[in-house]
Amino acid sequence: MKIVIVGPGALGLLFYSLLRTGGNEVYLVDKDRQRAEFISCNGINFITVSGKVKRIKHVNITTDPEDIPLPELIILTVKSYHTNSALKKIHPLLKENSYILSVQNGLSHVEVMSKYVAPDKILLGITNQGATRVDVNTVRHAGRGDTIIGTYLWDNFFRSHKFLRKLKTSFDKSGINTEIHRDIQSVIWSKLVINVGINALTAITGYKNGRLVENPALREIIHILVEEALAVVNLKKIKLLYPDPQKKVEEVCQQTAENISSMLQDILNNRRTEIDAINGAVIKEGRKLGLNLPYNSCVYKIVKGLEKNIGSRIFRL
Numbered sequence: 001m002k003i004v005i006v007g008p009g010a011l012g013l014l015f016y017s018l019l020r021t022g023g024n025e026v027y028l029v030d031k032d033r034q035r036a037e038f039i040s041c042n043g044i045n046f047i048t049v050s051g052k053v054k055r056i057k058h059v060n061i062t063t064d065p066e067d068i069p070l071p072e073l074i075i076l077t078v079k080s081y082h083t084n085s086a087l088k089k090i091h092p093l094l095k096e097n098s099y100i101l102s103v104q105n106g107l108s109h110v111e112v113m114s115k116y117v118a119p120d121k122i123l124l125g126i127t128n129q130g131a132t133r134v135d136v137n138t139v140r141h142a143g144r145g146d147t148i149i150g151t152y153l154w155d156n157f158f159r160s161h162k163f164l165r166k167l168k169t170s171f172d173k174s175g176i177n178t179e180i181h182r183d184i185q186s187v188i189w190s191k192l193v194i195n196v197g198i199n200a201l202t203a204i205t206g207y208k209n210g211r212l213v214e215n216p217a218l219r220e221i222i223h224i225l226v227e228e229a230l231a232v233v234n235l236k237k238i239k240l241l242y243p244d245p246q247k248k249v250e251e252v253c254q255q256t257a258e259n260i261s262s263m264l265q266d267i268l269n270n271r272r273t274e275i276d277a278i279n280g281a282v283i284k285e286g287r288k289l290g291l292n293l294p295y296n297s298c299v300y301k302i303v304k305g306l307e308k309n310i311g312s313r314i315f316r317l
């Protein structure tokens with residue numbers, strides 16, 4: 001498949017490496033000229049799950065979407081708060097009616113996407129692939145997890161099914177095990193509940209995912225954060241993909257024990273986090289339904305406080 005990936009962060013570099021190795025024609029779009037030139041000159045170092053370093057020498061990366069031939073699929077991997085600017089940047093590509101898939105964390109990107117893209121071309125998804133960016137052009141594949149995709153519009157599912165199947169075949173062949181699901185709301189909220197339980201706590205404590213559940217006090221906080229999110233899920237009548245959400249969050253912590261969560265990576269690298277799209281989004285949805293989520297509000301404010309000190313913290317990754 002001809003695929004464009006927007007955003008060479010941890011997930012963007014991982015998807016690029018896997019999809020290229022799987023025989024697809026892949027292009028990367030970056031907003032940062034200096035970084036794009038660096039990656040173009042030095043290639044990508046891809047550290048596989050088993051620790052082998054694969055060097056991808058010739059990387060198709062550009063800051064100008066006009067340089068790219070018409071893709072069948074565009075994958076958005078930018079941070080949720082960059083969705084708007086990323087879509088503005090790739091505007092020339094959107095005219096061509098390609099499908100666009102977001103595998104971003106949280107909720108807020110969905111609304112933004114529907115402003116720029118024809119709704120029947122929007123695919124949404126989640127991925128539990130673990131990706132850690134070691135430096136500008138080095139990515140570590142920190143764990144294999146499922147990827148689930150579907151259509152933004154419920155009634156567009158059957159019309160897009162042929163394309164979804166084609167996408168699944170390409171992804172599977174590239175080592176990105178993919179499932180297709182009709183109820184994408186359920187998929188997105190199922191991932192959101194996991195991120196609500198894990199991300200902010202790792203960002204606050206500085207712990208890798210696995211340590212959270214080894215510590216009884218932190219485990220208790222995970223449970224309360226998840227419980228609060230479940231109150232929103234239940235009122236919205238969303239059916240999650242797993243029967244026992246608390247158990248699921250603990251399992252994800254164990255399966256990704258060595259992973260530095262995306263939010264902790266942001267904090268350690270002095271970047272803005274996705275707290276607004278994760279705990280912030282659940283707090284907002286809760287408020288609409290008359291619910292207060294005190295533990296989520298508390299971790300939300302702590303992470304916001306940490307973000308305020310960006311640049312002046314003494315620790316780095």
Ligand code: PAF
Pocket residue numbers: 105128130194195198199209252256259260261262263
């Ligand atoms: O955001 C992340 O880091 C991941 O979604 C997850 C599942 C929490 C694993 O680290």
